[in-house]
Amino acid sequence: MADLSLKHIYKVYPNGTKAVNDFNMRISDKEFIVFVGPSGCGKSTVLRMIAGLEPITAGELKIGDVVVNDMEPKDRDIAMVFQNYALYPHMTIYENIAFGLRMKRVPKDEIDRRVKEAAEILGITDYLKRKPKEMSGGQRQRVALGRAIVREPKVMLLDEPLSNLDAKLRTQMRSEIVKLHKKLNTTFIYVTHDQVEAMTMGTRIVVMKSGFIQQIDTPKNLYKYPSNKFVAGFIGTPQMNFFEGTLKKVGDEVVIDFAGSDAKITVPYSMMMKTTPSYLNGDKPVIIGLRAEDISLDEEKVQKSAAKIKVKISHTEELGTETLVYGDIDMNGDGFAETNTRVIIKSGGFKDYTPDEVLEAALDISAVHLFDKDTEESILPRIPEYNYVDCVSRGGKLSFSGVNIAIPPAICLDEGACELLIPPTAITFGGDIPAEVEGCEDISGKVLISLEIGERRMFALSDRKLPEGKTAISIDLKQVAVNMGGEQVISPMPTVNTLNGTFSMVKSKVQRSDGKKQKVRTYYANIAGKQLVMPEEVYLKMFSALSGRKVYNTTFDYEFTPYDFTLAQDGLEGEVQAMLDYGSELFAKVKVGGSILYIKAENEVAGKVFLLPEMAKVSVIEKERGIRIV
Amino acid sequence: MSSAKSAAAKAKTKRILNIVITYCILLIVAFIFFFPCLWLILASFSKSGSIYTFDGFFPTEYSVASFNQLFTDTVMYNYPKWFLNTLFIAVMSCILGTLLTILTAYVMSRFRFKSRKAMIKTTLVLGMFPSFMGTIAVYLLMTQFNLINQQWGLILIYSGTAPMGYLTQKGFFDTIPYSIDEAARIDGASNFTIFIKFILPLSKPILVFTALTSFAWPWSDFILPKMLLIDQDLYTVAVGLMSLDETQFSRFAAGSIIIAIPIIVLYFCLVKYMINGMSAGAVKE
């Protein structure tokens, strides 16, 4: 019945701690969303902000079509289940469940009907006359659930509801909550620190760490395509194995060198196409992640596999259906401490391994995860950052694998060999470069297309799936960076133009048609000495994000894309510094006040110009707290 | 074998000795605390009033004359009237004082507002001043407000200063989980409703404790009544009994016993609340 949308939600405490940073998410109706993360990651804060128990510092929270930022919890049509149940100790179970309805002044017989119905669903009909303290933990949790569902809320919020229960009860209640979700057909938002709960219950999971969203995805994708080392390590038991090492591309092969060990394996480059190439020169340390089930000690597999490493067995954990084998790829390691040479291997059935035995293990490289050692971000993203293309610049043309592209005047490039960094978004369909669609992959709403251009594999983004076969593309050169001799000689044109400014209001009197004078307020963004009229949807958001009259006393960053400007007779005064001609498009580099803007131009301009930004498309950032308001 | 046996026997004698000593001490303690009370009770049944005719701790002759006298001979010492005065003052201050203290403690425990910390510090500092440092000022104030020689003046002072001792109660409220308030808020209750419907019913132990202490104070206080009450008719029992001398000893004893009985009964009935209340405040302070 209700979608939930969280836009640029922030929680900043008065002492300056940011508990939640730029939380963006759309939750559709009937989803089961799980927020998961270690304690203090802000997951509960988000939930409490949705509930209305915690004021929202900035951002917009919508339930259905209504902005509920300033609404009381009771009016938000939500219900919440607390970790410690928060039952009213002095009331009977019946009164506990009925209290919310009584406060809403629901007629008595209606209350009775609904309470009994809820009790029926949860199997607590026999206990309605008892007090909470006469009930067990599991029963209390059922009462708490009953108290929530009897309100028939649009959104059910559950804050670690199972963490006070013992292991067995927890598993049981877990499936009951899932069942309840199916039965009630409402949106559930569930907070937990337990990744198993998250994986088993959620239709989508939000992984959070220190106030930032790490990844929002389905359980399957989270497991298969973690976007950083934190998510990779957090999801799945036993924890993913992390090794340190380097990657070096030699011809059509990549050599993976494991640090702290002699192990070295060679894999074909085609398996690691999406890897960010700057990591492939053998000197940048990376983290290599492999799950326990992607390493095998099975002799048959080992024999067949090309990627083998030696493991010194340390000890095993027998779990019945499988055995976890602990070992170390460093022959001096002990296999107990969590180091970057320790390895855990899942092995089927019961098998005896002798400690200190050295065995060969096969690695499934198609399932490898690679992360930057410092940023811990994935360097093997599902959507690669760039397509790296070696090409040659000669005679005003860039040529690679039989494709020639004219270099537009905006790009001044010396002749010689160079490397193009083409982001997938820069490849658009339709154009004059022939290509072949090799396959499509659906990635959270977008479609990643693998293309064959000449003999090169490239990736592009599209909104829909394309049939395999021939097609034609064009490359948007303003998004492309060029490296020559190891240095970046051409950078992509900036697409964000930032302007400093303030906000103001002017009152004036306007003659109405009936002759009476009417007070009118106009709201302006003051940029570089000019007043630009703000559209309503923008200033309303600014008003809701800032308390009091702060909005009039704050300096903002106003951000525009190059396409949001028009050249006019009046507007921001600027000085054209250069024209950038990308062939199909023409841009002007304009200096306005202290900032440099790149704007789309229809034709050559020079000297003094006036720019009119399209205010409806502005992004507004409050610098002091670092909050994106619009 | 035998050594183990003798060790066991030794342990047994040790245990028995332990028990015997424990009970001996307990008997002595009981005697120390009970004997003065017994003495007062005996004295109240003495036939002659003066302490000088006693045979040590024990009166020479017993009768209920003192009690009779207490309620019949009211010309000089109007005991029934004093008793009623005390009761009135104590009950009224108990009601008002408990209300104010509980409200203060609830607010300090549940709300976070700007001046909260300053208020807590102020009350701590104010508590350091000698309790009746301002007695003279109170006296003058009462004369200005025409509340001298009036029971309401006393009630106002007792209940007006009661909120200063809110810390124990706050300690108790702090132990009520905050999520109950939040659950109630989601259910649509205002803070006032939460206070009335949840906090108050859940804080019965501390309510009883507060009521008891704020009843016991005016019931046995003598400084303020002595200063503010002039007419004999308005005296509380404490002030009245203080005006009795050694020759009126049995009368004093009888009066004491009658005034002590209600409060003793209350304490015995509510001893559980007392223990909980005291430790709640102590640990959380």
Place this chain on the structure above:
Amino acid sequence: MEKAKQILRSFFSGLCNKIASFFKGIPQKLRSKLAAAKEIITQGNGNVGASMCIMGLGQLLYRQWAKGTLYVLLQAAFIIYFVMRGGADFFGLFTLGQVKGDAWYGIKGDNSIIMMLMGILSVIMIIFYIAVYITNIKDVYRTQCAEDTLKRPPSFTSELKDLLDKKFYKTALVLPIIGVCVFSILPIVFMILIAFTNYGGDIVPPELVDWVGFENFGSILSLGQFASTFFRILGWNLLWAVLSTAINYFAGLALALLLNKKCVKGKAFWRAFPILAYAIPGFITLLGFKFMFSYGGPINFYIQEGGGKAIGFLAVNSKWAARFIGLGVNAWISIPSTMLLATGILSNINTDLYEAARVDGASAWKQFIKITLPYVVFATTPVLITQFINNFNNFGVFYFLRDSVRSEGYFLANNTDLLINWLYRMSIDNNYYSIGAAISLIIFIITSIISLVVYVLSPAYRQEETFR
């Protein structure tokens, strides 16, 4: 030794840090307040200005009739009060009266003391008024903010409703604050001021009282009759406070532990006796004991029976006898409450600790020393401080036992009097008001220093430090 040094060092550095951070915080707070004021002054519109001139006018201009009227009425009420008496009261606080009354000529003079009291009251009223005035300006500015950012200002009814919800603390605190202001703060401020006047002795109304600065403190600390009495009493008072607190605390604790023993059957029965002692109103106990130790009392009866001479335990010439009796009587009254407290705390100890200790083979005595005692001491330190201060200011014991006695070498006091008894007798019985007030200030300083030190040295505080 080393440990003590370390504790002392950490105490002083902690104290210095606390004070430093307190003062460091002030300029910042002040700056933010100033910034807020500047914002209102520079950016407030006409309606804000109107409210600055006449409280409530801005609200009326914003068509907030009820609220505006309320503010206007408050302003009117204050002006009437100020004109009628507040203004005169306020200035009276400084002059303390100029016209001396003279019944002969029929001149009705100024009563300095009443003027002072009313002066303080007027200061409180002025502070309240300023607070209301500032809220009034803030309120109208808030309305302007709401209007300027197209938010709807809360309606009067919703603001009233808020007083039972989000602002319930305001509603709830009104009565307690008034009570504390009138009956605690006002009297204390009054007495502090009195300590700096010459009120008392011959100088009582209709004589005019005057400000004398620190003269009273000087005479207490150096002038013959006061100084010698003061230091004698102070010495005994400190000794008394330490001894009585120690006796009551440890005896109460011991009693609670005794009653907590497993082998004791019928705990409720045994506990009843101390509770009986606790429940009896203090004045009855004290008067009873006074009778018990009086010349004709039972103790002396048995002494005489035994052939001895009646002893004046509480009479003029006794000193230590009376002091010991005081300690004993106080113990009789106070031990039960410590016992009840300790019983409550003992019932909260986690029994797992004992089981762990037993597994480790600790003897009963070891368990007591290592688990029970540290826990109870930790939990009761704040109570210990309160008990110490209560004992330091224990008025009742010697007031009832020996109020009428005067000892040689003491000015208006006897050798068992505590400062508080002396103060009472000086000011209430003998009109030495200003000296009495100065003594109470000195008591305040002593008690607050002692409790601060004890608090900082207490395990509860140090624990907090280590956990931080």
